[in-house]
Amino acid sequence: MTTATKDFMLPDLGEGLTESQLVAWNVRVGDRVSLNQSIADVETAKALVELPSPYAGVVSRLYVEPGTTVGVGEKLLAFDIDETADAGETPPPAAAPPAAAPPATAPPTAAPAAAASAAAESQAAEPAAAPPADDSPLPNLVGYGAKAETGARPTRRPHTPPTGGPGSSRSERLETHPARRSSSLQHERIETRTPITGVRRHTADAMVRSAFTAPHVTTFLTIDVTPTLDLLTRLQGSGELAGHRVTVLTAVAKAVCLAISRTPAVNAHWDEEAGEIVQFGTVNLGIAAATPRGLMVPNIKNAEALTLAELADALTDLVTTAKAGRTGPEDLAGGTISITNVGVFGVDAGTPILNPGEAAILALGAVRRQPWEHEGGIALRSVVTLALSFDHRLVDGEQGSRFLADVGRILSDPARLIAMI
Template structure:
């Protein structure tokens, strides 16, 4: 019996996805819940598990193709109701098996089922670079690696990778030539012919292991590079344009002495009972934000234009902005106001791990009520962050620097940080914004003040 697997509803109103790569090919025997492919939506890269056990008969889309939700994606040859393999749900009348509605949901593998194929790692060992901006900068505010220092695993299918290996071609170098798209066998052949690998030679090395940039010739004969705008980056661009031209942004700045916070963190790191909790400055800022928001609820609100109302949230779904190789994402810590400092630190670490792997689910990228952007990790002191759509406040955390500062009537070396708060001036007036920023700064300057807040 032929069973069609259609692209499922990936949630959050997403209507299409791009096939990043297939992990199976026609003729392969697959197990229930085995990963079939990786697809990229406007918000994240998602692994698609198989809702069937059977043999792959047809791939309806190729790597790099965009598929609409509900369109056929892959077909299987599956055994009938009396066979050993069954769909995640019972077969539908008419000979076509019914598939689960949501990615990741379906029947658990039977005890007689075949073992699952292990999911592909997000980046090759030795080439992965942590680009998730989820932890505050150290004292010296050392910038993160530049784009030229980041070597991403080339996007290709398993057969193409095997073909390149047979020819002795390094896919990193091919990726540098073809740009940000799926590498094909033709790309491998073109590269091998250009560099003269001769079907078994070794591709030329690149200084310091860095690939050269893809080169194209502009109309006037000078070189230029063209990078397709799609997936997460396209969605982010549209959201930022919508926010910038809908909400009137105002940004205020405050520089604060955070020496006491850094001393607190040093004492927490020395506490053996907190082993396993990576508590850093970003977690303290998150806790300070959660404590300060109830005093200025306008910062934890949204403007409902259709209803002509300002909606104040009785909870804090805290967004943590993260820069990844696919673009900016803002994963959410739900009910952050209920978490302890160590719980917040654990939540930030979990977001970092998921963001690095490019596996943040769409459900974790929507519905935030307030956000934090850590620009200090790049060695930047201050900025004017743009509000995520539907939010009235976002705070940018600058680099922590050791510098001369007035302290108790004298000049001393202190740890100093600048906070930048952007807010929607339709919802929050200047006095409210300044009061909130001062509350956050006071907690960072004297963490004991948190005991005075309700």
């Protein structure tokens, strides 16, 4: 049997990505692998991707270490393969969908849609009569932990007290006291440094570009959503929504899709290069989510065509996929408008930053039971604040206000929907 050495270079993973960071090897030198077997996990600027083996053979060399950023076309590893068996070789397959990530400690949150100030994922209290209120897009997502923290190095800076001789001051003598020394040692400051790579780098660049390119305007609206919560409870109890996890976020997502039909300017894109305003013909609804790898905004394609139950299922799938670490570039591309659910952190409102390329993002605050004017009196109601940020090049103040008011009307009195469609 004749063998030959074949190098495998980082393939083009699409979406215009030119480099990826090697997160982990799934093989070692000397391992025999089969065609399409997982050989490595790499992190692009948008997702964690599992690379399949383009050959069946023995791993003879690993060219890069985990934590290294590799450009498209650069060598990753080498295989010793049977030349005879390779005679009918076909081109290497494309990268497989993102791999599920091993457990680790999850970091920050959600943030601007680009973020709602972006990922995540604590939960706001809901009325007792309300439907399930776990609206967190990504509560406690798993990640790569130590692998994702490659390069982190703690730096200790212990406090060194003076020696405290006969001529020393009272404060110096106190510092030399055994109890004080013990206390100071317990308060050592520890720094960690982590390379800015992958999704975190991409998100930071996108946020800066969005904040300093699109003129942001944010407007707020506080509404009584008790009627919507009551309606969802009745629908679930009567069976129409049985088996579907319909939450406040689901209702808001549906309201956004409906309100867009009356104010399509919020579902558009400013194409600077072409000198055109692009009006999207469909709603690809992004849901901002903070993950251990940073902020992501996967989107639900053609959300405007989905029923309430279908939208609930799509949101559930989005969460499940993200928790499993399988959110791929295709799930992150093509968004047209976004929602960020800051309410899951107990936050009432915020001023979210636009997801680059989109005209608007809606922040959903925490639903709170509080006194509210109702039918000529004061009653305890479920109240929430909505905050809409929009690109003032694309959306006038009147348009932004009308859109937000429409969303509010749908949520505060679902029956009005009949008059709006």
